[in-house]
Amino acid sequence: MKVKLKTVRLSREARQNMNGYWFVLPWVIGFLTFFLLPMLESLWYSFSAAGPLDEMEGLFSYLKETFTGIQNYNHVWKEDPNFTNNLVDSLSHFVFFLPIIVILSLISAVVLNQKFHGRMLARAIFFLPVIIASGVVMGYLNGDSNAQQLLQPGQQNEAMYTSFSFADMLTNLGLPTAVTAQLNTYIASIFSLVWSSGVQTILFLAGLQSISEQYYEVARVEGGTAWETFWYVTFPMLTNVLVLNIIYTCIDLFTDTSNAVMKQAYSLIEKNEYNTSAAIMWSFFAILGTILIALLLIFRKRISRNSFS
Amino acid sequence: MNKLVWRKSVSILYSLFRAAFLIGIGYVILFPLLYAISSSLMSNAQLQDPSIVWLPKFVTLQPYASAMSYMDYGNTIWYTVRIMLISTVLQMFSCSLAGYGFARFEFRGRGLLFVMVLLTVIVPQQLLVVQQYSAFHDFSLWKILDIVRLFAPEVENLNLLDTEFTYYFPAALGQGVRAGLMVYIFRQFFKSLPKELEEAAYIDGCSSFKTFWKIVIPSASVAFLVVFVLSAVWYWNENLSSSMFFDESTPMALALARLRYQVAADGMDLSSVRNVIMAGVVLFVTPMVLMYAALQRYFIQGIERSGLVG
Numbered sequence: 266m267k268v269k270l271k272t273v274r275l276s277r278e279a280r281q282n283m284n285g286y287w288f289v290l291p292w293v294i295g296f297l298t299f300f301l302l303p304m305l306e307s308l309w310y311s312f313s314a315a316g317p318l319d320e321m322e323g324l325f326s327y328l329k330e331t332f333t334g335i336q337n338y339n340h341v342w343k344e345d346p347n348f349t350n351n352l353v354d355s356l357s358h359f360v361f362f363l364p365i366i367v368i369l370s371l372i373s374a375v376v377l378n379q380k381f382h383g384r385m386l387a388r389a390i391f392f393l394p395v396i397i398a399s400g401v402v403m404g405y406l407n408g409d410s411n412a413q414q415l416l417q418p419g420q421q422n423e424a425m426y427t428s429f430s431f432a433d434m435l436t437n438l439g440l441p442t443a444v445t446a447q448l449n450t451y452i453a454s455i456f457s458l459v460w461s462s463g464v465q466t467i468l469f470l471a472g473l474q475s476i477s478e479q480y481y482e483v484a485r486v487e488g489g490t491a492w493e494t495f496w497y498v499t500f501p502m503l504t505n506v507l508v509l510n511i512i513y514t515c516i517d518l519f520t521d522t523s524n525a526v527m528k529q530a531y532s533l534i535e536k537n538e539y540n541t542s543a544a545i546m547w548s549f550f551a552i553l554g555t556i557l558i559a560l561l562l563i564f565r566k567r568i569s570r571n572s573f574s
Numbered sequence: 575m576n577k578l579v580w581r582k583s584v585s586i587l588y589s590l591f592r593a594a595f596l597i598g599i600g601y602v603i604l605f606p607l608l609y610a611i612s613s614s615l616m617s618n619a620q621l622q623d624p625s626i627v628w629l630p631k632f633v634t635l636q637p638y639a640s641a642m643s644y645m646d647y648g649n650t651i652w653y654t655v656r657i658m659l660i661s662t663v664l665q666m667f668s669c670s671l672a673g674y675g676f677a678r679f680e681f682r683g684r685g686l687l688f689v690m691v692l693l694t695v696i697v698p699q700q701l702l703v704v705q706q707y708s709a710f711h712d713f714s715l716w717k718i719l720d721i722v723r724l725f726a727p728e729v730e731n732l733n734l735l736d737t738e739f740t741y742y743f744p745a746a747l748g749q750g751v752r753a754g755l756m757v758y759i760f761r762q763f764f765k766s767l768p769k770e771l772e773e774a775a776y777i778d779g780c781s782s783f784k785t786f787w788k789i790v791i792p793s794a795s796v797a798f799l800v801v802f803v804l805s806a807v808w809y810w811n812e813n814l815s816s817s818m819f820f821d822e823s824t825p826m827a828l829a830l831a832r833l834r835y836q837v838a839a840d841g842m843d844l845s846s847v848r849n850v851i852m853a854g855v856v857l858f859v860t861p862m863v864l865m866y867a868a869l870q871r872y873f874i875q876g877i878e879r880s881g882l883v884g
Contacts, residue, residue: 284782285679289687292672292757295747298716300694303705310704373599376592389870390600393607396866397859399811401831405855406606459602520698522814527700539704546701557696 311337311543337544348545351525355549358525359518362458366514367507370462374469375495395463400522403460461517465510472506473499508564512557519553607859614638614853637853644836645829645854651861653738654826658809661741665750665805666798672748673760674786678772688761695754703818710734710819740819741809751808751815756801763797764790800876803869810862830858 313332341348377388476499484494521527526549533542614637616630641647676688713732714720723729734740744750748757771793775785791798816828824832833854837847866873 281776281782282679282681285675285681285684287783288675288679288786289672291668291746292675292691292748292753293687295668295744295749295753296690296694298709299706299744299747299749300697300702303702303709304697306705307701372595376595379592381592385871387596387600388874389867390603392866392870392874393603393863396807396862397607397811399827399858400813401827402811402855402859405830405834405851406610455602456606459599516696516698520700522700527698530700534704542704543701550697550701553696 307543308547310540311547313337314540333540337540338548341541341544341548345541347529348526348548351529352549352552354525355519356552359515362454362461362518363511363514365458366462366465367510369458370465370510371469371503371507373462373466374473375499377466377470378473391466392463394460395467398460398463403523461514461521464517465514468506468510468513469503472503476502504564508560512560515553515556515560519549610852610855613848614641614850614856616849618847618849637849638857640850641833641853641857644833644850645826645857646824647829647857650824650826650829653823654810655861657738657741657825658806660738661745661750661809662802662805664742664745665748665753665756666801668746668748669750669753669756669801670760670791670794670798671786672757674764674790676757676761677764679782691754691757693754694749695752695758699814703815706740706815707735707818710740735819736821736823738823740815751805751812756805759801760794760797763794767793796876799869799872803866803873806865807862826858830854 312334373391377384377391480498480502481494484498489497518524522531526545530542530545530549533539533545612630615633615635617632617634617636672691676684676691711733713734715732719729719731734743741750745753750756767790771789772785775789780788811827812825813827813831816825817831820828833851837850
């Protein structure tokens with residue numbers, strides 16, 4: 266009778282690959298301790314009346330006692346008007362800002378990529394917001410402090426245009442009021458727009474630099490104009506970065522501390538109402554998650570594999 | 575002839591557009607900073623004076639003196655620099671390890687774990703800080719201290735709050751500020767390195783870690799620089815966790831955030847102490863701007879060369 270002996274011998278390569286586990290081990294430990302565990306706890310808070318410094322007599326009795334089901338979510342969505350108002354504010358803010366930031370940073374990157382006098386200085390200035398934009402600083406510069414206002418809201422922007430009233434000029438042009446109102450919103454937010462596009466400009470710039478010269482040569486030989494070159498050569502090569510920027514901007518806009526919903530959640534934390542706060546945050550991020558998944562699905566054919574696989 | 579004229583005028587128009595664009599955006603960026611600097615050099619009386627908008631009639635450093643004393647500038651800057659440097663080094667180490675693991679080794683669950691890495695970038699801190707706070711309050715070193723307590727009952731769990739270790743522990747384990755992004759950067763970079771060097775090292779009998787330490791890290795100075803700059807800046811600017819985890823010892827961001835309340839507590843009307851607050855902002859921002867100015871060229875070259883994107 267033939268006895269088949271199965272010896273498990275990993276090939277050298279497979280053994281080599283096992284070393285990968287060791288390399289990521291510190292990260293995994295950190296992930297479990299400082300990310301996954303807190304996240305699950307936060308999820309628990311949103312479904313219960315638990316607090317962070319509760320005394321735990323026994324795990325299961327604690328879970329049973331504090332569980333309140335979707336009561337927190339009900340309260341936040343149906344009873345408390347603040348959340349829904351803030352949500353509408355945040356989402357409309359998001360829808361306005363996302364395309365403008367992406368387009369603005371694309372234009373900035375294209376301009377900064379060209380050769381002109383003072384290019385280094387221009388780049389340095391454009392990247393300043395990345396270095397400086399801390400929540401504290403932005404709060405002071407924008408006059409948007411929580412408790413008291415150093416400058417009246419919007420005064421910052423108005424001060425920039427004291428010599429020249431854009432709004433008047435637009436109305437005089439005879440455009441329909443809906444359009445001027447929209448443009449006014451955009452103009453008043455220029456400060457915030459420009460200061461939030463720093464990282465995206467860097468990413469686009471890096472993407473532009475990675476486009477090989479050969480493509481441009483072909484375009485030149487074939488007699489393409491600058492406009493055509495942009496749309497047929499540059500833009501398609503930027504698809505990866507474009508998707509990355511859109512996703513990054515989504516996340517940035519949702520997690521920004523001056524966001525109405527996050528402000529509400531944070532003020533609840535300060536009042537020790539952790540559960541409602543958790544419910545608010547999880548609802549908000551469920552929305553963000555849905556948007557991100559939708560984006561990834563829309564763009565899945567266009568993302569070249571090497572970024573994420 | 576017509577086409578030439580058209581081309582020439584388009585290119586001139588474009589140069590004008592480009593100049594206008596750059597000046598416009600540059601203005602929006604620089605305006606608040608210049609405004610802050612100018613306000614910070616004015617005395618209280620000048621602030622109120624409506625005829626003075628940009629240039630103070632005489633320059634005074636009094637606001638800076640006030641801001642520095644409120645923020646305890648000497649101690650704070652030393653404390654913050656120390657926290658920032660140590661955390662950044664720890665983070666560079668742990669994230670490069672993870673990045674290399676993801677880049678060069680194909681192990682089971684790699685894809686899923688990397689998705690988790692991206693998840694840490696997406697989920698915001700606000701969701702986690704409260705729980706992290708209570709974890710730090712009663713930290714048992716992953717139950718090690720619980721075991722130690724069996725033998726030496728007086729040993730208590732660590733309360734890490736208000737110490738720099740609230741930053742060091744996560745940083746050393748790949749959970750520092752925006753660490754997921756750093757892991758991504760390292761992974762992309764390591765993937766773009768040619769494998770020959772590492773293979774040569776293996777043939778010569780190096781272990782994986784030795785190869786990483788002796789061969790890969792030296793070739794990755796560019797990636798390390800980029801990560802260093804980004805990480806240092808983000809740690810310096812870190813607002814949420816510094817206000818949550820610290821109380822007595824104050825990192826710079828916390829000191830600046832408190833400035834507003836300290837000034838108010840001294841009974842000064844806020845609108846008339848803009849100069850002190852702006853001085854505080856300038857004091858906060860300057861070290862990072864200086865560092866950036868020094869490293870700027872290498873940083874930008876690093877981004878361009880590292881094959882980060884696409």
